[in-house]
Amino acid sequence: MDLFKLLPFLEEEELEELANKIINSETNEFKGVKLVNLLPFLDEEFIGQLAKFSVQKGKSYHEFLPFLDDDDVDDILLKAAVEHPIKNEFYSLLPFASSDGLSKLLDLILKKESEADVNRIYPFLDEDDISKLFKIIMS
Amino acid sequence: MLDLVGIGENIKRLRIQNNYSQEKLAEILYVSRQAVSYWEGGKSAPTIDNVVTLSKLFNISVDKLLLIDEESNLPENLLKNHSREYVLMLILSNELKFDLTKIFIYLDDYERMTVLKNIKNKRIKYDINKLRYLLKTEEIIFIKKEK
Numbered sequence A: 001m002d003l004f005k006l007l008p009f010l011e012e013e014e015l016e017e018l019a020n021k022i023i024n025s026e027t028n029e030f031k032g033v034k035l036v037n038l039l040p041f042l043d044e045e046f047i048g049q050l051a052k053f054s055v056q057k058g059k060s061y062h063e064f065l066p067f068l069d070d071d072d073v074d075d076i077l078l079k080a081a082v083e084h085p086i087k088n089e090f091y092s093l094l095p096f097a098s099s100d101g102l103s104k105l106l107d108l109i110l111k112k113e114s115e116a117d118v119n120r121i122y123p124f125l126d127e128d129d130i131s132k133l134f135k136i137i138m139s
Numbered sequence B: 001m002l003d004l005v006g007i008g009e010n011i012k013r014l015r016i017q018n019n020y021s022q023e024k025l026a027e028i029l030y031v032s033r034q035a036v037s038y039w040e041g042g043k044s045a046p047t048i049d050n051v052v053t054l055s056k057l058f059n060i061s062v063d064k065l066l067l068i069d070e071e072s073n074l075p076e077n078l079l080k081n082h083s084r085e086y087v088l089m090l091i092l093s094n095e096l097k098f099d100l101t102k103i104f105i106y107l108d109d110y111e112r113m114t115v116l117k118n119i120k121n122k123r124i125k126y127d128i129n130k131l132r133y134l135l136k137t138e139e140i141i142f143i144k145k146e147k
Helices: A003-009 A012-024 A035-041 A044-056 A062-067 A070-083 A099-110 A118-124 A127-138 B004-017 B022-029 B033-040 B048-057 B075-081 B084-092 B109-120 B137-144
Strands: none
Touching: A003 A035, A012 A035, A012 A044, A035 A062, A044 A062, A044 A070, A070 A099, A099 A118, A099 A127, A118 A127, A118 B048, A127 B048, B004 B033, B004 B084, B022 B033, B022 B048, B075 B084, B084 B109, B109 B137
């Protein structure tokens, strides 16, 4: 039976069980189903847990981004900003973060607690933060 | 979030007003001509240092250069100074700084329906009754229709 075609009909628990099987497999798939195929059917809170687990394990979290809640994106963003902002994947978080999250990120950079590249971040900030940043730079 | 397309058009307009070619501007800023072309096309943003240099070169404030001055964000100027995608994004992310009714009439059919759909599914936090007098018959039917 084609598991892929069954996905829309699976119960929440079955989907979560399948997601765990995929995450724990060496090939990152189960019977041809990849995590990215499951994401549209999973609960937002569960996707948040999966994303944070992937970050902890140093795995890619790129595919989760469109399905994550703003708060989860902000959590990942602020943690990654301090720990590994050099990775390109960090910057793919920016369009999905909330303006509050981005504002906190700017504060971390200004306090030199993050080495994230402010040149790549400023276009995503809200207008008040952009004005604040340029006032600091030009003072 | 900045409107890179609007800023690109702004940089191009200011460059032409000041009689600079893309090559000359690139030379002054120590960047490649392609970099200037990318900024003008809204494909990338100048670095912070280059924004500061451009504002001095064109004798314009950073806020005006980056289209974050209040005047360019007035209802009557918003669509004139920014790309339509940016304006729609402002509405969808609840960041419009004035009432939606002031700009709704300037949106095209597709944009209006996108806004209405997102008010209906509560992504846009707005009382739809305030827009009712501006709506077309099919739009009223759409918002009344159950999910």
